[in-house]
Amino acid sequence: MSEENAEFIGEKGPQRRYVSEQHSFRLTQISTSQKIQLLILTILALITREWKIDEPSTVVFDELVVGNSVNSYISHKITSDINPPAGKIIYAWIASLFNYTIPKLGFRPNASYVNADGNLLFPYTLLRTFSAVCGSSLVIFMYKTLRSSGVRHSIALFGGFLVLFENSIVVQSRFFFLDAPFLAAIAFAISSIKSGDSMRTFSRKWLACLFLSAISLGYTISLKTSGFFVLVWAFAVTIKQIWYMIGDLKVKKCSIWRFTVLKFMLYLVIPASIYIYFFFVHINLLTERGPAYEELSPEYQRSLINNHLEHVYKDVFYGSSITLRHYTTGNYLHSYDAKYKNGHQQVTLVEQFEDPLNRWFLEEAGTNPSTDLLERNISIPSWGRVRLYHNGTEKHLRVDPDAKPPLSEQDYNREVTALGNNTWLGDDYTDLEVRIAPDYCKTNASKGRVQAIDTVFQLYSHRKGCFLLGTSKKLPEAWGHGQSEVLCIESPKFERSLWYIDSNEHPLFDETTPTVEFKKLSFWDKFVELNKLLFRTLASNKFDHPFMSKPKDWVMLNSGIPYYSEDNKFVYLFGNVITYHLVVLCVFCYALWQICRLILWNPHKELRFSERTYKYEFHGLDYFLGYVINLIPYVLLDQTFFLFCYLPALYFGILLVGQTFELIVSKRPSIGYLFTCLWAIAVFLTFVKFSPLIFGLKWNKENCMSLLLFSTWDNFCAAYKDE
Structure with a gap:
């Protein structure tokens, strides 16, 4: 046969x-x-x-x-x-x-x-x-x-x-x-x-x-x-x-x-x-906070056991102590007491994890910081100007007027650092304009003034004409701990330049202060988010390995x-x-x-x-x-x-x-x-x-x-x- x-x-x-x-x-x-x-x-x-x-x-x-x-x-x-x-x-x-x-x-x-x-x-x-x-x-x-x-x-x-x-x-x-x-x-x-x-x-x-x-x-x-x-x-x-x-x-x-x-x-x-x-x-088994927690959206985080978003105050005021998260990656704006390898100022980056060094104090640009900010509720409107004061190292976030970033060294890029001390009042290079992105905001109220979680915005430096953004480029382990570079760029991809506020504290907040109401995610919402995260992680899967x-x-x-x-x-x-x-x-x-x-x-x-x-x-x-x-x-x-x-x-x-x-x-x-x-x-x-x-x-x-x-x-x- x-x-x-x-x-x-x-x-x-x-x-x-x-x-x-x-x-x-x-x-x-x-x-x-x-x-x-x-x-x-x-x-x-x-x-x-x-x-x-x-x-x-x-x-x-x-x-x-x-x-x-x-x-x-x-x-x-x-x-x-x-x-x-x-x-x-x-x-x-x-x-x-x-x-x-x-x-x-x-x-x-x-x-x-x-x-x-x-x-x-x-x-x-x-x-x-x-x-x-x-x-x-x-x-x-x-x-x-x-x-x-x-x-x-x-x-x-x-x-x-x-x-x-x-x-x-x-x-x-x-x-x-x-x-x-x-x-x-x-x-x-x-x-x-x-x-x-x-x-x-x-x-x-x-x-x-x-x-x-x-x-x-x-x-x-x-x-x-x-x-x-x-x-x-x-x-x-x-x-x-x-x-x-x-x-x-x-x-x-x-x-x-x-x-x-x-x-x-x-x-x-x-x-x-x-x-x-x-x-x-996968979704039904993994119901608690774990290794991927920081990479998830606030809405997904809120659905997990032991999340940190139990009480997030809605309105953000000058004088608030906040954490800033990058919109596309979910990474936190972070700084710590170390210098860039090329001898410029304090390292500033975006990192994946919650850390006390992620906290920033919101000052009103063009004014002398004082205790008045802690005693009044002044909302931050679209086009409002702020200065970011790093709580952990007592320095201001600053767009360097001359230096290029450590990795993205093109002429149109500027290094983002932290500079000064607790007595320095900052300069024009520390001023950032908040530009709210209405199409990305989650409520009508969050389109007119900055609110935690719901408002998505850009941070624009008038002095250098550039937008703050996080990249997917990993800094060296020796001084950047393998975290991602942050820089200021003149013409970024819009979504890469977006930020939102993840946590928000102010001395005047109490139990009567309105808190953020989180959308309850369906299975399909979580499925789409996890797949976006998967392919985003896959796209950034570029690193040196022996x-x-x-x-x-x-x-x-x-x-x-x-x-x-x-x-x-x-x-x-x-x-x-x-x-x-x-x-x-x-x-x-x-x-x-x-x-x-x-x-x-x-x-x-x-x-x-x-x-x-x-x-x-x-x-x-x-x-x-x-x-x-x-x-x-x-x-x-x-x-x-x-x-x-x-x-x-x-x-x-x-x-x-x-x-x-x-x-x-x-x-x-x-x-x-x-x-x-x-x-x-x-x-x-x-x-x-x-x-x-x-x-x-x-x-x-x-x-x-x-x-x-x-x-x-x-x-x-x-x-x-x-x-």
Whole structure:
């Protein structure tokens, strides 16, 4: 019996031949012996990912992020991240199943999961085991996907073999990171989509595959933001299918419309529903003040337990002591007793956290400050002028007349500092004009005079003709504590120059003073806000990291990430160099193949092709698109990335490798199988040689140095000591 699911036949059309996909409507038959072979491969995958999984018994790299999120869910404290919440919710659920109901471990780099008495503080091996199972499932999904693409059993096993012994996938599957469940969801989605392609359209099994693919796509986008690239790929593949259906004269137009509407509707509705569901769980679990508290709007903060907005006095007067928050980031205007590195005045910035040094005293510009401000209620109108006196350091906020900001050094930018003492009355450079932005204010009353929370305004320096604003640029840790720069700019983006008052105190306020009435947020309000926060955080995800890398480093495997180092034991995220280079070779060959086909294509010449060539082009295009769609965004975006960002593209690349080897074997069986065996041996030997980096085995510098094959590689052997 033929191993292919479908035959591709050239049909005679009115003017030229066309391709018609005539399915035999039978699933690929897998014999008992083939099932046993696949089972053995899967068991081997589980062994490689489970062996010594309890080592190291310390927090490793992104286990810090996931672990802190687990603690937040267990304690119901609000948290946020650059990724949707599904993965961390799943890990928290697993931890709670094994009686981790009270946070016992404060996650920090290299913190031990076991206390001095030998008691387990966190069920880390169970969470790592879940990750290992997810990583092992890739072998099954790889095999199933390739079989659905018309690839024979032996080559499909070879694809699973490449995943089994892919160093970087194994390493990521041995720790409770988000990557293993994320890759499992991607692999499940691809397998379901390709399985559906091999079945009769609109049959029950086809519909089942369609639902499964939509569900897995929902989990994909709910686990990591990069899952949206896979969703884009699914739509791209669907559009390709529609294009082929339009060219097939045997397919009725009504069938094409049904196919299009059904696929697009399910690929939109089901993933969106799953995505929303996990945010629903997230919102309902996290009801208390937590790590993400300062990044939320006042309305969201007010809905949380232990918030600081119980009694916020509404009207702001001269003489009020306030905190100012930046409208787009929610960061606080802050200053402290330290100098800018270039020798100018006191550092002023916007920071994420509540702090006594966030408090400013509102003086009326152009007048001498006196106790009168504390004895009278004088409202601040739009266009009113103020001076900001920093309570903590007794200095005035000032736009420097000459100095440029420490990071944004363009000519039109001015440094914002704090200057003076408790006797200095300020100067023209300390005067700021309050310009209320009516369209952003929350009540009619707040459009005419400054009110806490409700009034949104700009702060304008007449003397320098610039607006105060916060940037997303991070100051150095040494003197800026990694917080964001604040400056004065002549023509800012409007929203970036907006501020509002978060807290408001005045000696004349008492229990009869009106307080701010907060809008009660619905689920959808919170959902939108959390997603804005997520993508805002993602957009600002640019920072220096010693192990950051770029796509050009990934494809040729120039660098990795050290996860753990102690006593000549070293865990290092590094791919299987043979597999990585094989993927690049196959991607390049497919691109070259299609370019040549395009150049030689002649619409007036009869279409000639073989079934094996058509399978390579048809299915190979899906995997090529998957590779490109999951890689190109990282090339275009100027952010901080790491090697593990490449793994989804790598998985698509391995699928393309399997499709390429199927073409070679179908044309030249003896040569094809010889190549397959040689590549498999090379992959396995590379895995074995580099296994000390995967499992954290004892090694020495001499043996390690012998494996530094390329001068472009990072010298990861520096972690080992000479014997």
